[in-house]
Amino acid sequence: MEKWASEELRQADLGDARRNKRLIRIVEDLAAQPSASIPQACGNVAATTAAYDFWNSPYFEADDIRNAHIKSTVSRIKEHETVLMIQDTTNIDLTKHPATRGIGYLDHRKSLGLKVHTAFAASTNGVPLGIINQQVWTRDIEDLGIAKKRRQRQIQEKESQRWLDGLERTQEFVPTETTVVTMGDSEADIFDLFRKQRPRNSHLLIRGTHNRKVNHTAKYLHQAIRATSVGGTLLVEVKRNPEAAARTAKLIIKYATFEVDVPRHHIARSQLKPVKLQVILAEEKNPPVGVSPISWLLLTTLEIKNFSAAIRCVKWYTYRWLIERYHYALKSGCQIEELQLETAKRINMALATYSIVAWRLLWLTYEARHNPDISCETVLEIFEWQSLCVHFTKNPIPPQKPPTLREAVRMIATLGGFLGRKSDGEPGVKTIWRGLRRLHDIAATWKLARLTH
Structure with missing residues (x-):
């Protein structure tokens, strides 16, 4: 989930390369934790201040x-x-x-x-x-x-x-x-x-x-x-x-x-x-x-x-x-x-940014239904799908082969409260966005643990 924003916004033209990079960073942060507050999604005071300043910019x-x-x-x-x-x-x-x-x-x-x-x-x-x-x-x-x-x-x-x-x-x-x-x-x-x-x-x-x-x-x-x-x-x-x-x-x-x-x-x-x-x-x-x-x-x-x-x-x-x-x-x-x-104006700036995040959430929901058998690597970084698998299998060694997109999305949705009963059908947007927020924390912990060993 970290890298897709760079590809999606590769044609951004806000008049300055630094602004383009800031947009990508904000979208990445918001997409990782779509239901979080701005400070929670941005992670620190500097990034939060930068997001608010970005939406208040007079240059675009x-x-x-x-x-x-x-x-x-x-x-x-x-x-x-x-x-x-x-x-x-x-x-x-x-x-x-x-x-x-x-x-x-x-x-x-x-x-x-x-x-x-x-x-x-x-x-x-x-x-x-x-x-x-x-x-x-x-x-x-x-x-x-x-x-x-x-x-x-x-x-x-x-x-x-x-x-x-x-x-x-x-x-x-x-x-x-x-x-x-x-x-x-x-x-x-x-x-x-x-x-x-x-x-x-x-x-x-x-x-x-x-x-x-x-x-x-x-x-x-x-x-x-x-x-x-x-x-x-x-x-x-x-x-x-x-x-x-x-x-x-x-x-x-x-x-x-x-x-x-x-x-x-x-x-x-x-x-x-x-x-x-x-x-x-x-x-x-x-x-x-x-x-x-x-x-x-x-x-x-x-x-x-x-x-x-x-x-x-x-x-x-x-x-x-x-x-x-x-x-x-x-x-x-x-x-x-x-x-x-x-x-x-600032609400509109934020709306334009969140509009990209909302599309990505919806795309992920329906792409998993229409192309369930493709690798989840199309949407998840390696440390994200590995930490997801480890969390559910309780096995500290992740599988060599990544799960399918459908399998990964159902696991993410389960983190968000999806029960997976026959009558439930496929997971919806609501459980997926809740699950993404939990996956963000799980993946960050997993990545940190791997780096310290």
Whole structure:
């Protein structure tokens, strides 16, 4: 875990080689102990002071930090024919730190913090590749409660513009030989997003919510797609959550092509034309008692000629929740909301740094699932995997051959409280970040003991 940051941030350009090295050191320290406080992760007063000074530097911006990671993300994207670009918005809630200067209101006047919108790349089998864009802004408290109607505002004046900006940045970075599918939840059901010009390699896959007018005898989208004949069924695994156990759901799939009319309230309605979209409805008809049925209305610019193409889109959409796990890793794993920094700018600098750490945590979690048999040496230094094995085998002599990535990650997760029961499935982000902190201490002790003998 110590050396990956050097490779990930090799293209960092903060205007000075010393700053680039400092960024790498901070990311290494934070990744080794993602849930620790800054002083605990940095290890000593000098390193802690250097981290705080780094985030307060006037010589570079938070996006300069992100750009180093984005360049590495693009390199990973180039290895794939198709990538999923998942966009979503979250809050960095700093209500507990009202003295922080430059923050704004969130959901109401008494909640304070930053708004963050991320474009997050993943492979078509769900391995996180990194961020491509991250927009951070504050809402001015003076704008709260203004009577100006949202529907009467230009798209550029609305927060929904972030989806279009994220798409533009995606198209700017993703090479033309790679097909990119931008995904979003119902917040992204924006007519201006669908009508925006895109290059041939750029497509949309958005969860619909509005009952838009379409060219069908049923007149409106929700009724029109339900009037379409069934294309087939699909079994999907619904993951366990605090409210419900894991289960298998049988989805009935319908799909059709419609021309979606311009919304009647659109400020430029007379100048616009309908857009052609493929529509997929995935609905669960007989869920278990007391369970809300799955119902996904998906709008896409991808060509849907047959049932196989339709279920491919449904499967891809199941990976949308990866960005929620990413934001969860940022807030619960890296504890970004607990930072007591003086200004919104410094919070943003720290956020940019922790964004790299959160991606690495998520990547490690899913890489172990999709490539379980590769050597753990791809992510762990020799003294790290050796100390890990010694800790679990109670044998002071480590094995000659390193464990597989899956074996190592399960051991790390066990350090973090993972029980490994059949019903538990593979370890998640939470137990892995807890385990990494313990591994850091175990490995440091092991390394010191080896050096003194």
